[in-house]
Amino acid sequence: MRLTTKGRYAVTAMLDLAFHSQIKPVTLTEIAARQTISLSYLEQLFARLRRAGMVKGVRGPGGGYTLCGEAGEINIADIIAAVDEQVDATKCGGEANCQKHQACLTHDLWVGLSDQIREYLKSITLGELIEKHHVKEVAQRQAEDVQHIIELHRINEVNAELA
Secondary structure, three states: OOOHHHHHHHHHHHHHHHHOOOOOOHHHHHHHHHHHHHHHHHHHHHHHHHHOEEEEEEOOOOOOOOOOOHHHEHHHHHHHHHHHOOOOOOOOOOHHHHHHHHOOOOOOHHHHHHHHHHHHOOEEEEHHHHHOHHHHHHHHHHHHHHHHHHHHHHHHHHHHHOO
């Protein structure tokens, strides 16, 4: 099964955005801090998500990103596809050239598994995920953790200025 960090991070970032942009646009810096994902990596992912029409940037003070549509209209498979990620359980990338340029004995099995995974991911939307109690708890905990770290940095900066 080939789902790299690119696909995982894109889904995680989009879920974070779906949860937090209900109030105001969300900056990539905020997502990076809450999800411990590199800011430069998020910038690359969001460029692809923007081209796919899934997110839009809001400029100016208080700017950031928001979803282009409703969270209930964006499925997980589309997010993964938007960042050029493949959900594929075959070792040949679905090309049927896994054994001496021909399909291997189990090729159809792995193609079927890939199809099942893709259908499963198509059946789940960001809207469904942000309504899950556990997701809400985790999102709130992450926001609190990041806020606590920001406050500690401010205290350290003030102490450094006073010294």
